[in-house]
Amino acid sequence: ETGVTQTPRHLVMGMTNKKSLKCEQHLGHNAMYWYKQSAKKPLELMFVYSLEERVENNSVPSRFSPECPNSSHLFLHLHTLQPEDSALYLCASSQDWGQDYEKLFFGSGTQLSVL
Amino acid sequence: GNSVTQMEGPVTLSEEAFLTINCTYTATGYPSLFWYVQYPGEGLQLLLKATKADDKGSNKGFEATYRKETTSFHLEKGSVQVSDSAVYFCALRPQGAQKLVFGQGTRLTINP
Numbered sequence: 001e002t003g004v005t006q007t008p009r010h011l012v013m014g015m016t017n018k019k020s021l022k023c024e025q026h027l028g029h030n031a032m033y034w035y036k037q038s039a040k041k042p043l044e045l046m047f048v049y050s051l052e053e054r055v056e057n058n059s060v061p062s063r064f065s066p067e068c069p070n071s072s073h074l075f076l077h078l079h080t081l082q083p084e085d086s087a088l089y090l091c092a093s094s095q096d097w098g099q100d101y102e103k104l105f106f107g108s109g110t111q112l113s114v115l
Numbered sequence: 116g117n118s119v120t121q122m123e124g125p126v127t128l129s130e131e132a133f134l135t136i137n138c139t140y141t142a143t144g145y146p147s148l149f150w151y152v153q154y155p156g157e158g159l160q161l162l163l164k165a166t167k168a169d170d171k172g173s174n175k176g177f178e179a180t181y182r183k184e185t186t187s188f189h190l191e192k193g194s195v196q197v198s199d200s201a202v203y204f205c206a207l208r209p210q211g212a213q214k215l216v217f218g219q220g221t222r223l224t225i226n227p
Contacts, residue, residue, distance in 0.1 A: 004158065042119065043159075043204060043217035056214070090158055098213040106158025 003027045006091050006107035013081065014115050021076040021110045023091030029105070031097040032074040034066060037088040037109065049074060050097035081114045088112070117142045117209045119218035124202075127224045128195055136190040136221050138179075138205035146207040148172075148181050148188040149215070153202040162190075162203070197225045 004025045013019050023032065034046040048056035049068040063085075065077040074091055091107040122137040140146065147166045151159040163172030168183035177192045188205060205218040 037220075040219055042219045043206075045214060092158070103161060104159070104215075106153075106160065108156055108158050 004091055004093055004105050004107035006089075006110050008110055009108065010111045010113075012113045012115065013078070015081060015083075017081075018077070018079040020078065021089055021091075021112075023074040023076075023107055025072055025091075025093040025105070027093060027105060029093040029095050030071055031094045032068060032071075033092040033094075033104070034074065034076050035090040035092060035106075037090055043090075047076075048097060055097055078112075081112075083114050086112055086114045117146070117207060117212075117216045119205050119207055119216055121203075121205050121218035121221050124220070125222040125224060127226065130197055130225055130227050131194045132225075134190070134192040134195045134199075134223070136203055136205075136223070138188045138190065138218060140186050140188065140205075140207050142186075142207055142209050142216075144210035145183075146209050148179070149206040149208070150177070150179055150188070150190050151204040151206060151217075153204065153220070155201070159204060195223075195225050197227050199223065200225045 007022045031050045033048050036044045045058050046060045047066045052068045063080050067075040088109040088111050090109045092104040094104050118141045120139050149164045150162040152162045153159045163174040165172040165181035168181055171180045179188050179190045202220045202222045204220045206215045208215050
């Protein structure tokens with residue numbers, strides 16, 4: 001148990017659906033991240049929030065919309081996704097953005113399938 | 116730009132075999148280098164790191180040496196166990212940057 005919890009573990013959705021992924025950490029960390037893990041591709045950083053402000057947005061399509069209502073929670077809202085968006089979506093947290101950044105604590109991920 | 120290239124998986128070995136997973140990188144300056152491990156059903160966790168040339172990172176019997184001359188950071192273990200079955204990610208943090216750049220991961224399966 002790393003202290004970062006993601007729900008749901010698995011999600012199947014159609015291209016017209018709207019769904020949300022949830023991430024929660026109770027480690028007292030100030031930075032939270034969304035990563036996309038696709039087969040045979042490098043792990044891709046999608047978004048970074050530091051103290052509830054977005055500090056990184058790596059050219060992610062607008063059909064992915066992050067939300068960080070407080071330092072313990074991070075959401076990824078999904079709408080009108082494409083089949084190529086099927087992947088494992090990982091949430092992570094760290095004490096601060098930029099410091100000890102390599103000490104990331106990852107959740108187990110949400111396996112998303114878009115039909 | 117900055118990038119990390121890992122050997123293509125999957126890698127399948129027998130218990131007690133010697134393991135090498137190759138990792139090479141492209142980066143300007145002096146990046147920090149990392150190996151992360153992802154056990155089945157879990158998120159990634161830091162396995163080891165090296166922050167300057169010729170440093171050796173080690174943990175749980177795994178080792179990797181930062182080789183600037185060959186821009187490599189190969190992961191090695193002398194005798195693998197079934198419990199080492201996981202996906203291994205090589206990563207770098209460019210000098211002065213805040214982001215990690217990951218490789219594509221190498222799936223390792225150890226058979227008893």
